Amino acid sequence: MPADPTNLFVALSGKKALLTWDASGTGGVADYSVFRRSPSTRAAFDPAVDTAIAAGITTTSYVDAGLAVGTYDWEVFGRVPASTPPIAGYTAWYDASDTSSITASGVAVSQWNDKSGNGYHLTQGTGSNQPTTGTRTINSLNAIDFDGTADYLSNTSFAFNVNTMTWLAVFLSDAKNANNPRVTTFTTTSTTNDYDNTSSAIVMSHTNADAFETDYNSNSYTTAPTTGSAVQFTVKRNGAAWNHWKNGTAGGSMSSVTTNFNPGVLWVGATYAGGVGGWWDGLIAEIVMYPTALSDGDRVSVQDYLKAKWGTP
Secondary structure (H helix, E strand, O other): OOOOOEEEEEEEEOOEEEEEEEOOOOOOOOEEEEEEEOOOOOOOOOOOOOOOOEEEEOOOEEEEOOOOOOOOEEEEEEEOOOOOOOOOOOOEEEEOOOHHHEEEEOOEEEEEOOOOOOOOOEEOOOHHHOOEEEEEEEOOEEEEEEEOOOOOEEEOOOOOOOOEEEEEEEEEEOOOOOOOOEEEEEEOOOOOOOOOOOOOEEEEEEOOOOEEEOOOOOOOEEEOOOOOOEEEEEEEEEOOEEEEEEOOEEEEEEEOOOOOOOOOEEEEOOEEOOOEEOOOEEEEEEEEEEOOOOOHHHHHHHHHHHHHHHOOO
């Protein structure tokens, strides 16, 4: 649990009070709520009982205006983001902030568990190909670090028809390159090329053209994130139609040339194209996959959950 904000200071000016405070030192706070009482009793506030005068504050200051003459108490509490996606029904869910879902020797990751209950755990048995955990964070939460040269995880029995699906993730790209580093790729088998797009699909890669590709040979692109900055990305497919969003903002849509996507292998951090490659260089924090094309309301709910948790724009 993150610590509450500290060092609340109140500066009075006429009928206004400027409240400032220090952010939680442990991170993990989505936003802040301000509580006020008059007359003052100096008793502690209880967020479960008392009503906040302001909520959803993402800065560390607040102006309380229109005050009458009297005595007042103020207190500020941080809100912890939801710990699970708000929309049920996901096929797979990988959450690096939950370190209990990661099996590692030292920092080297051999397994990243699927928290959906479906058992689609990601594994890597070769030490030289194992990404690392506990070395880097996003919004003070653990993320898995892929080195861009050899690291990847996979599940070779991933029964997921991506003709209709919604894919949401938070990640950070350290670098692009000509091999189009992959966050995730689906292929038919562990030796099926990802460009055999009658049965395979790239869901997310950072291309050397500084764009994101979401469907191989279909030229579905959107503006890439700034290298070194965490991004939240959503891809939705409903039959032939693809749509994508970066940090909640629509990046365009297109009609796929591929109509038969029935993969059996999920790659995270790499792909197969005549051999394993397309190494992701950067962090992967969370991936949530739904076997349906989420409604706009449900999609926004999950995007808001990821934004609050990982502090993405």
